[in-house]
Structures are given as structure tokens and as C-alpha cells.
Amino acid sequence: MYFLVFAAFAIVLSIPSGGLPWKTIEVPALTYGMVAGQALLAGIVAWGFARAVRTRLDSEPAWLPGAQRLFAQGTFAVRVVLAFGLAGSIYLTDWAQRVRSVRWLQSFYGLDELAMLVPFFTAILLGWVMLYPADRAIRRVHFDQQLRAGILPRPVWRLGSYLSFMFRQHVLIIAVPMVPIVIANDLVSYYSRSIRHWTKVAWGGEAVLVAVAGLVFLVAPLMLRHIWHTRVLPPGELRDRLERMCKRIGLTYRRILIWESDGMVVNAAVMGLFRPVRYILLSDGLLEMMDDRKIEAVFGHEAGHVKKRHIQYYLLFAILSMFIVGGLMELAMRARAQWPGYFPPLAQFEGYLQVAAMALVVLVWGMGFGAVSRRFEWQADLFGAQSVTPSESECNRPCVLHGTATPFDPSGEKGPGVPPGGVPVCATAATTFADALHRIADLNGIPIDARSWRHSSIANRKQLLHQYAADPQAAARLERSVLIIKAVLLAGTAIGLVVATWLYWPR
Ligand SMILES: [Zn+2]
């Protein structure tokens, strides 16, 4: 969902101010039909899936895992409708021009772009309204199961709190930081001439935009902790444990926060580049439903993201993707200057380039970011497991680290103990972390084999953890592959900087 909301903003930002360079549908009935149709279709698809989930689950509670799977498929189907609905209504119709021609929307910078997205946000909300009865039905069955297991969970949330949580969680978290960028984009295109005059460089406008985006990225955690309802983790045994762990691994942060979801979500997260804006979030559901050891393991995973500097490298990824796309655009402009006969007129060509740049950004993120993110997650899993390493006497499994097992070795040449160059993980610690992952999937009703853009499936992550514990060299291979990714990001960004400076340094 994050990716979809981000892509939606990228799409409206990519519309050239003179309108799309190709011919679009200009029949009002068709335009409005497509714009309203995206919300309608999202609602119908969501309703269909929700109905199918409820009809069967009502008569057959044991079908719960099947219901969760169907619900996940329904969520995915709605997202596909949302993506095509948005791209279709923006790129194939004159919706964007119609919004821009409304006078009062021009009275405030950025308002027209936000207005273009209103049907998209409506479609998202309508999809959730329709999906909610199925979400509630699944949670009720799960609630009953937990009651029978002697656990007293919180009552299932109402439609209002469900919608508010989902919208803050999935839409506002991207949309709120994007608003200043959208406003800055409008301002820059309006005042581009005076900015160029004032900074004396041709790319003054772009520089202002990058500076605004960078600033927003830096202070975003201060906004996000209020967009998601959070409060400070109160003093107590758990906080002492987590603080001790932070001391041990040298982790600094501003606050550990409880992330409120009416107990419905079991999750953790970390945000912020530097200590003064760095928050570690543990959801209320996680704290209520898991024992301290597992909470510590999950916390260790988030700490791993900080200690291994994943957020900084994500930032490099963003910068590098801009260099790659910007570089290709520059090449295209130069090619046109060289052989003008083969290209369309300049204004139209620039329009095409602007849209192509957006498509490329989405492509680079869609393909590259997922691959990088999965490896970073595996490394954080490894770190999380290592952070709950027990003492030798507490380790109760055949363990390479604690010398009670020999490492996996097809050649049969290795002796006991961790081989040179291997990264050791205690088998008991790996199991603690794998169990925590399994329980998170269970409590959230996520199918164990469900993948996402940023994570591989829980089943895969569990299997990898056991593999790392049995084979220290497999863990070492993962560490090496992350190192290579980081080196590529660093080198690529450095090269991009040099080339950009050489190309654009004001002479
Ligand atoms: Zn993670």
C-alpha cells in the first residue's frame, strides 16, 4: 500500500503543467465515468471478496486459514483495481486538466494535485468499508479461538476505529510528508524563473525541491509519531530489559513508543536517521500478546535496522535512483539536440520525458527496492536472533555456537565449533526469533507463506534463520551480499555525484 500511495503522488507530480503530451478522452461523461468508476469498482471487488469470506466462515469457523488467505487475495485485488483506476483516469482522460481549470483550486499551491487524488483516496476508503465485515468476521473467529486457549484478547474494533487506523497507517504516513513536497513542486514551477535568476544556476528549481524533500525526510518521524497514535513506553521491567539491550549493543534513540491499534496489530517499526528523531515503535498488540523474550527478539530486529544503517542506505537508494533517472533523461535531451529530426517538437518531447521519468522511478523502486529491502530484513532477522543469545546453560538445542553440534558441512571435513569466517548464531536464539515471527503472523492473521514488496514470507524467514544457526557460513554469505549491496549504493551515488557536478557545475 505504501508503494501505491507513493506512486499515486509520483503520477500527479509527473503531469506536465501544459497537460499530457498525448491525446486523452475529452468527453465529460467518459472522464467522470472513469474517475467515479475507480471507486465503484474497488468497492464492488472488495464487497465480492468480503461476502465470499463471510458466507463460508460463518458456517465453518475451522476454515479460518482459508478465510485469511482469501481476504489477503481480496486486499491484493483491490490494490490492482486502485492502481489501474488511478493510472487510467489520470493518463487516459483529461481529468487532470479539468481539475486544473477550476479557478479556486489554483488559489493555493499544490491544491490542484491533491484534488486530482481525491477519487483515488475515496476508492481506498470505499474498499476498506467493504472489506471491514470480512476483517471483523475473521477477527471474531480468532477471538473465540484465543478465548478457548485461555487468553483474553481485546474486543474486535468497530468500523470507525478500523477506518481511522487503516487510513493513518497506510495513507497518511506517506501523504502527509508528500504535501509539502507537492506544494514546493508547484511553487518551484511557478517561480522557476526568479529562482534561476536568484541562484544563478539553471537547475536552481530542482535544487530547491531536493532540499525541501531532504528536510521533510529528516523531520518526518516527528510528524509520524502523531499520525500513528503513539505514547511513550512507561517505566517497568520490559523497558529496563530493552534499555539494557540498547546499552549492550550501543543503540541510541529518542524514545521507545507504544503504537496504539486497539490491540489489533502485532508489529514493530523503527524510524529516523539520527538519534534526536529516532523512534522505536512496538505495537500495543505485540506488548499484550507476546512474552518478554519474544518482544526483545522483535526489538532486536528493529535495532538491527539501526545498527546496520539500513535507513541511511535506503536514503542512498533514493538518491541513486534519482541520479539514474536524471542521467537517462539528460541523455535523451542530448540525443534530441544531436539528431532533432528523429524526435517530436521540444515542448511535447519534454512532456513525454516527464512522464517517462516517473514511470522509471516507479520501475526502479518496484524492482530494486524490494530486492534490497528483503536482504536488509534478513540481516535484521539475524541481528534480532543474535540479540537474544542465551547463556551456555540456557541453550537447550543442538547448537554450533555453544559447541553442542557440528556445523552443516556436505564435505564432512569440518570439525565442531564455528568455522573460520562463519557468522555464529545460537540455535536456541534462532528458534526464539523464528517462534516470534510465527506468532506475529498468527496473531495478525497473515498467511505464513504470504510475501510482500519489502519482506519475503514468514515461512522463508524462519527457514533462513534455522539455516544460519546450522551453517555459520550461510550467515556469512548473507552478510557479504548485504555488504556488496551497500558498496554498490555507495559507489553508484559517488559516481552520480561526480557526473552531476561535472555536468551542471555553473561555469
Ligand atoms: Zn524489519
Ligand SMILES: [Zn+2]
Ligand atoms: Zn546456543
